[in-house]
Amino acid sequence: MRRGFFQSTTIRLALALLLAQVAALALGLTVIHRFTAATILADARTAAEVARDDFAEEYRQEGEAGLVRAIRDRLAARDDRNFVVLLKGPGGVPLIGNLEQWPATLGDKERWRRISLFREGGTAAEEMGLVTRRLDADHVLLTGEVLEAQVQLARASQAAFLYALAAGILIATVVAALAAWILSRRVDAFARAASAIASGRLDARVERDETGDAFDRLGTSINAMLDRIEALVGELRMVTDSMAHDLRSPVSRMKATLEQALGRTRDPNATAALAAAIDEADSLHRLLDTALEISRAEAGIGRDQFARFALAPLLDDLAEVYGPLAEDEGFAISVDAPAELEVVAHREMLLRALSNLIDNALKYAGGGSAIRLSAARVGTDVELRVADDGPGIAEGQIGEAAKRFVRLDPARGGSGAGLGLSLVETIAHMHDGRMAIARADPHGTIVTLRLPVAA
Numbered sequence: 486m487r488r489g490f491f492q493s494t495t496i497r498l499a500l501a502l503l504l505a506q507v508a509a510l511a512l513g514l515t516v517i518h519r520f521t522a523a524t525i526l527a528d529a530r531t532a533a534e535v536a537r538d539d540f541a542e543e544y545r546q547e548g549e550a551g552l553v554r555a556i557r558d559r560l561a562a563r564d565d566r567n568f569v570v571l572l573k574g575p576g577g578v579p580l581i582g583n584l585e586q587w588p589a590t591l592g593d594k595e596r597w598r599r600i601s602l603f604r605e606g607g608t609a610a611e612e613m614g615l616v617t618r619r620l621d622a623d624h625v626l627l628t629g630e631v632l633e634a635q636v637q638l639a640r641a642s643q644a645a646f647l648y649a650l651a652a653g654i655l656i657a658t659v660v661a662a663l664a665a666w667i668l669s670r671r672v673d674a675f676a677r678a679a680s681a682i683a684s685g686r687l688d689a690r691v692e693r694d695e696t697g698d699a700f701d702r703l704g705t706s707i708n709a710m711l712d713r714i715e716a717l718v719g720e721l722r723m724v725t726d727s728m729a730h731d732l733r734s735p736v737s738r739m740k741a742t743l744e745q746a747l748g749r750t751r752d753p754n755a756t757a758a759l760a761a762a763i764d765e766a767d768s769l770h771r772l773l774d775t776a777l778e779i780s781r782a783e784a785g786i787g788r789d790q791f792a793r794f795a796l797a798p799l800l801d802d803l804a805e806v807y808g809p810l811a812e813d814e815g816f817a818i819s820v821d822a823p824a825e826l827e828v829v830a831h832r833e834m835l836l837r838a839l840s841n842l843i844d845n846a847l848k849y850a851g852g853g854s855a856i857r858l859s860a861a862r863v864g865t866d867v868e869l870r871v872a873d874d875g876p877g878i879a880e881g882q883i884g885e886a887a888k889r890f891v892r893l894d895p896a897r898g899g900s901g902a903g904l905g906l907s908l909v910e911t912i913a914h915m916h917d918g919r920m921a922i923a924r925a926d927p928h929g930t931i932v933t934l935r936l937p938v939a940a
Contacts, residue, residue: 499665506657511650518646522639526614529630530597533616536568536628544620549574552626556581569604569613569629582627591627593619599632612636671700675707683914687715740766793829796860796869797822799836804858807843814847815854816873822860828867828936830916835869838912842871842932845906850875853929866918866935874929878922909934 536559544552556570560583571582579587583605591598595617601610615629674692681689690711691704740763747759797820804818811818828835839858846856853875860869909932910920918936925931 496665498668499661502664503657503661506660507654510653510657514646514649514653518642521642525635525638526632529614529632529635530616533569533597533614533629536570537616537618537626540570540626540628541618541620544624544626549580549624552620552624553581567631567634569602569615569627569631571627573625573627575623584627587625587627588615591615591617593617593625604631674700674704678707678711680917682711687711687718736766736769790831790833791829792832793827794832795824796826796828796867797824799832800839800858800860803836803839803843807840807847811843811847811856816847816850816856817854818843818856818858820858822858823862826860826862826867828938830936831912834912834915838909838934839869839871841906841909845932846871846873846875846930850930852876862938863935865938867938869934869936870931872925872929872931874925877924877928877930906932 540552540555543555547554552572556572559565559568559570569583571584571587572580573587574580577587585603585605588600588602591600595615598615599612600615601612603610612632613629614632615627617625617627619625678689678691690708693701693704693708695701743759743763743766747756747763750756750759800820800822804820808818843856843858846853850856850873853873855874857870857872859872860867862868906920906922913920913934913936916936918934921933921935923931923933
């Protein structure tokens with residue numbers, strides 16, 4: 486099994502439940518089995534000891550003759566076929582009994598001893614439970630019970646123990662699996678809501694079953710929290726969108742006024758100042774457009790425009806559009822994508838994300854000579870990569886690269902507000918995917934967009 490299988494909390498909880506049930510069952514069955522076996526043997530021991538004491542009393546009252554007569558009568562009884570007895574007289578000579586000889590390993594005073602012996606006329610040794618007692622200086626008495634029936638009953642008890650344990654393990658496994666499934670199903674409801682929220686669908690909520698249990702109450706609390714978060718984020722987006730939208734018109738009018746002034750002035754210093762102001766107005770306009778795009782992508786606007794299309798033509802179009810500009814900057818753009826690879830996505834948004842990555846490579850990969858666009862199928866996902874062979878991003882700055890309004894090296898980038906990678910990451914989240922930035926070997930930068938094959 487995979488290493489991560491037993492790292493799952495649900496699996497560990499199910500295994501703990503299974504082991505606890507099996508341990509409790511095994512302990513209970515063991516106690517019952519041992520108690521049953523001990524009870525069966527105790528009955529045989531009691532019978533042997535009672536017979537011993539009865540015969541000892543007979544010997545005390547009637548002597549040897551009375552004891553021999555009592556033993557003969559007991560052996561003649563047909564209802565006690567498992568009874569064992571032997572009386573040893575002077576010189577160790579057997580006087581009467583149903584054993585062939587006195588066991589060599591058996592002493593003259595044994596409380597209880599289990600041993601295999603031959604009875605008179607027997608063809609095989611039988612397991613017996615025996616007790617002995619010295620009656621006087623010359624006589625020793627042995628009484629006991631053949632334990633064949635008890636042994637068979639004990640074996641049957643042991644077999645029943647094993648069958649019960651196997652059935653108990655099976656039932657415990659089913660119960661543990663059912664508990665794990667119920668727990669996993671309830672937790673999955675929270676996971677699905679969290680994933681939807683992370684991908685920008687703030688209207689997603691935890692599915693409730695209206696049972697009123699702890700999970701249902703937790704779902705109610707989380708949904709209330711999400712309602713509040715959605716309201717706050719909606720208000721924030723409305724303010725951001727309104728500000729960005731309202732600022733576009735003044736910026737456009739300012740740019741138009743500056744362009745008119747530039748056309749009327751003949752002063753070189755004024756011309757340079759007006760041109761710089763127009764460039765700043767353009768930068769501000771692009772910043773506002775990017776901020777609006779990020780806000781709309783985070784809100785999930787455009788999901789209804791997802792469609793299936795091939796990636797190879799998309800990358801070829803990008804290489805063709807950026808080819809001349811890349812040549813001017815000293816780069817060659819190459820494309821590597823299988824013709825049959827398709828994805829379900831918002832084509833224009835994905836085109837914008839890849840365009841931003843190519844723009845970044847042209848701006849920040851100075852000293853390099855190649856920009857590689859590639860697409861490949863990885864499991865159930867599609868990986869889109871934009872790689873360059875420039876100096877690359879320092880390891881300590883990779884985590885900062887996608888933050889908004891962060892520029893890793895303002896001295897090298899010219900215009901820009903640090904929203905490019907943030908927009909790319911937002912577009913990836915809009916497609917239920919993710920963006921990753923890494924250093925290339927031996928140098929350069931690789932930006933990867935990993936998207937589901939079917940969003």
